[in-house]
Amino acid sequence: MLLARVAAGVAGGLALYTAFPPLDWWLCAPLGIALIVASLYGARPRRAAWLGYLTAVVFLLPTLAWVRAIGDDVWLMLVGTESVFYAAMAALAALVFRLRAWPLWFGGLWVAMEWARGLVPIGGFPWARVAFSQSESLFTEYAALGGAPLVSFAVALCGALLAYAALAGSRAGSRAGWRRAAPVALALAVPVLTLAIPRPGDEGRTVNIGIVQGNVPGRGMGFLGDEPAVVLRNHANETKRLAQAVREGKLPKPDLVALPENSTDIDPYRDPYARQIIQESVQDVGVPTLIGAVVAIGEENRATRSLVWDPKNGPGAYYDKQHLVPFGEYTPFKDIVLALWQRANLVGRQSIAGDKPGDLKMGPVTIGAVNCYEVAYDETVRGTVRAGGTPLVMQANNATYALSNLPPQQLAMYKLRAVEHNRAVVAAATTGISAYIRPDGKVSWRTRELVADMNVVKVPVRTQETIATRVGAAPEWALMMMGAAAAGVAAWRGRRRGDRMRND
CATH class of the missing domain: 1.10.1760 (Arp2/3 complex 21 kDa subunit ARPC3)
Incomplete structure (x- = not known):
């Protein structure tokens, strides 16, 4: 028995x-x-x-x-x-x-x-x-x-x-x-x-969103590679490639562009070189662009930030990630863990969690920014939708876990959230899977992993809330x-x- x-x-x-x-x-x-x-x-x-x-x-x-x-x-x-x-x-x-x-x-x-x-x-x-x-x-x-x-x-x-x-x-x-x-x-x-x-049915309103996946040089815990600013340049170059495709008529003109979490590996607030690279790429595409940046907060802390970058005015509104990854973005029980576990030192500066939803005005819409790990948290996604975010823009950096079962699991979460809140989901990831998911949960476009890629997708703008959202x-x-x-x-x-x- x-x-x-x-x-x-x-x-x-x-x-x-x-x-x-x-x-x-x-x-x-x-x-x-x-x-x-x-x-x-x-x-x-x-x-x-x-x-x-x-x-x-x-x-x-x-x-x-x-x-x-x-x-x-x-x-x-x-x-x-x-x-x-x-x-x-x-x-x-x-x-x-x-x-x-x-x-x-x-x-x-x-x-x-x-x-x-x-x-x-x-x-x-x-x-x-x-x-x-x-x-x-x-x-x-x-x-x-x-x-x-x-x-x-x-x-x-x-x-x-x-x-x-x-x-x-x-x-x-x-x-x-x-x-x-x-x-x-x-x-x-x-x-x-x-x-x-x-x-809920279609409401007759759409927005064109550019999606950029720049790829990174390394794998695993060393995904940033050894050369400074390479991740930043990869995403800036792919943004410029998108702008060129638009000028050549190969892609429709976007109303806004979304880049992944950590699409710049250098703080653009503090580094003039990083600021210049981002500014040039955003000016080239000519529309507000959502940048993923890790920015310094004081001398010891940082924030994982979704930053709206305007082609004329530069950095503006932002959303700081609320649900941080333990041992990835901050170290719980810091003094004890750092003393016993050497790998914990890879975290570096300790991240500080944000406390506001990711409703960010970009061009003709207010997008709902959700950052990577937090897609698994019901209240974070729901709070962003309730704050007026539509469509949802999911930024992710899955480079450490490329070709594992994490990227497809995360894509599945995107699909369920789309149905849960009657919102289109645009996902931008450094190494994939980047995708566009309709409000019915169906994937209309997606990338392969470990490649540079980009596209412009026409996304429905939904405002009607589901019972689950209410x-x-x-x-x-x-x-x-x-x-x-x-x-x-x-x-x-x-x-x-x-x-x-x-x-x-």
Whole structure:
């Protein structure tokens, strides 16, 4: 029996991994969760906890393999830490399995687990949420109703219902067929119901946006290369190539241009050479350009900045990244970590987080700037849309993780955010994947990785908000409270049952 539980958990973890990019076998997500539920059902909380931990390790090791670019030790520590959340969820699931309608309560616990992962430790790590495996599936449209949490809930509920059917079918009795058929029908209904969700229509307004991917010379942790300003020159040259293509009639004239995060490796506020290169390239293209820069704040700190550069007036409005990458842009527990871990010194100046949304006026529109890592954070993207950002411009620097499974995972997040907020998404990345995603989540144009590339795309400007944008985190909190309440009731009933047995 224990061996069967372990086998089901391992198979479930592997199936869940295959649902994520680059494989994108989205149907494997509910099937994987069904196997995970089957491995936990009927187990005591303590056993369920270590089974859940094992399953999470099997799932997260390949899903987060891109972290190996930093170091195998970091990869293993991250997987080990994140798996604790799955263990806690599994222990609580073992309790709610004793209640009627437990697939619902299990789905709520799954949402609570993903919420907790995105909160702690050190700012959380909301990557590899089940919703991000469903950017082009029958579950995708739930994002427009309740955001990523509702998508995760729907997939978890579907998987739990399939497990319910399998477990019911294993019992003898005349009603076994009905017990199997009803939950299977409900499981099929969960994704099919999205076909009835209305989608906002086109509003008849568009904007031309230039996208520049300049590429970088190095790979891994040394992606900047040894020659100063090479990243800056690459992106300036590609911007000039875009301007030339426009003059030759090969591309339409853009209203604005977007460059990636870290498209200049030198602070343009402090370095006249960097300022001149940027100014020349922006003047050549002739429209406001969004630059990605790491700029100094005082003598010891920095900011990861999305900076609007006007061809006449130079640098202007900006957005500073709010969700910073631990050990990449700042060092948590700095004194201890720097003393014990030499690689942490590569962070250099410590970044300071911004505290305002990325609504930036550029030409005829107010774009919504979102910076790389923060696309995984619901409240950051939602806050930018609520502030008036449309379309969304996602700047990224994935050079450290080029050709790993990170760029396609990030592209999947872009697609889900487009549907969630009814906004076109323009993504500019240093080494790829740069892309244009329509508000329906479909990719209209994308680059290959590790090449210089550029284009001008016609993007719809949408202002109508989805239900998910308006209600914010309310569905997530409702689902979490539902799961927590069920776990509390199950624990209370178990204690009462134990008390009665002792009294007898």
